[in-house]
Amino acid sequence: MNRSVCVFFFVFAFFIISSCGVSRRAELRSRAYKIEGFAQGTSYQITYYAESAIISSRSISQLFSELDSSLSIYKPYSLINQFNNSANGLIMDDHLFKVVQRSMKIWKESEGVFDISILPIVEAWGFGANKHSIEPSNSEIASALSCSGSDKLRIEGKRLIKTMPCLKIDVNGIAQGYSVDVIAKHLESKGIQNYLIEIGGEIRVKGRKQPGNQLMRIGIEQPAEKGNDEPIIQKVIELHGGAITTSGNYRKFIENGSKKLSHLINPKTGRPIENKMISVTVKTRDAMSADGYDNVLIGLGIEKSFDFLKKHKGLEAYFIYRDDHDVVRDTASAGFFK
Template sequence: MPLVWILLILSACSPALQSESGLQAYHIEGFAQGTSYQISYYDNEATISSKSIDLKFSELDSSLSIYKPYSLINQFNQSETGIEMDEHLHKVVQRSLKIWKESNGVFDIGILPIVEAWGFGAKRHSNQPSDEMIESALKCSGSDKLRIEGRRLIKSIPCLKIDVNGIAQGYSVDVIASYLESRGIENYLIEIGGEIRVKGRKQPGNQIMKIGIEQPSENKDDDAGIQKIIEMKGGAITTSGNYRKFIQNGAKKLSHLMDPKTGRPISNEMISVTVKTKDAMSADGYDNVLIGMGIEKAFAFLKKHKGLEAYFIYQDANGAVRDTASVGFFR
């Protein structure tokens, strides 16, 4: 899962509050996928249970989580040639390969050997890999070694392993959103580890929902301040950042975000990228693309992808922290 730090600007929801339309505010929160989640929805009665949401997370983890030994993705990683995918893995891999092609390899799910070498996989460690270890990991990495035939995901070399954490949490948000909508809910906000999707308005009061974007901090244990607040009338918003999760190597911080081409942590002027678009899976995948490209290439990429908007926090040539955004981000 990508590291995202978007804050909800919402008061606690309570069934005691009721709008003129009869809609009441309901709130479900919990812990899943290694992070917290919040679901706020508005309906005439409590139609969604925390148990039903937990079942959705369990289903997703059984397919997509590298932290569950029994998951389908781990079955693929342990296989010699590949496996039959379920609906979740198929949708995520298919979208991931599309983004990989569009980004010229900046986003790559075939990167788990590199992630593991740096200690950011299921088995954590803080030992910096040698040049030989990185070269070995690179030989076993890359989406060019993947192909889909029907529902079968095939690898060209046995040592290839995939990691969909850079897009799966956004997909999870979309799955929960689809579930709510299948139950007739038209006003909601879903947040999983900072990945957010919104539809309709906050009730009672028919207010537009507001989202706060966290101000980056040098200390990952500091309480978050708010950099910007935006109104969300619908769609999804996610953030990828390199300031909360890193390896400390002497005086240098090494990002958890990896460059698939070099096998080393991304090192550019980017601090965080927040992406706004129609669905959370797309936002989640593209925020990784943009942070990996650097500011100039990121803006060029956005011009070619309509419906994709982004807000950037970065360091200029003098080391000063700056921010900028695409034209439609705050609209």
């Protein structure tokens, strides 16, 4: 090695060591800042670590307002409602485009288990913006099914086209995860590298707690036992980064006599999902993917879910279910707790 190379190596190594030292000193000066509130029909909490409060609650509220104006079926003026009320479609903004594009991908991969064109069926069961507890008739379900199906949707550039005027979409099964990712991008654009974002139980993590440098810890609920409203923490995991979301059929339902009907609908039958699954928690790189795939897995059931996971590297899941004797059990894919 000649002298000029040695000098370069020394300067390069000194730069790395110095940079690490500066970074570590910044981490030692970091503290936790929290922003909490209510949006998208649920609570949210953002915890980030920085030397000063560089994210305002106002900027977060503006993001939620922007997201709702695009994706919320509960806002009459939203872009998604404009699409639903249109005869054949419209030009999407970036939010709707990204969510619909990913939804169509998951629809194809799941062979229709996840389907955003389910809104006519959701409304028939009273889970839409206009809630009710009257079970639809067979003919009402058949009518709703005839107006659904993502095969009746087409994306051309930024235009979303529907082939039937009665077709309507609902992205609630994936939009909250997408919202988490949007806020994560906002934090990272401000140079924040350590954070935890949670919206209605949908979580994304990067980095570690500061200044102690501990990993972020996440609790996974088990449904409360009968007669007890308090949920039980079934497992606690440490996240090195990425997203974790949960889909369950024990929190939202309608009561019809002695029956509790899940809000999770099978797009193929037009009826609530009936299987042994209680909840599915998915861990993967981004929250939008986790949010979409947790719906797929709860619809597939235990056996088919493991087959699905084998085909999707980077996707891990934890399941809570009832066995044939109605006993609550749990199981997970090999990489979930790693």
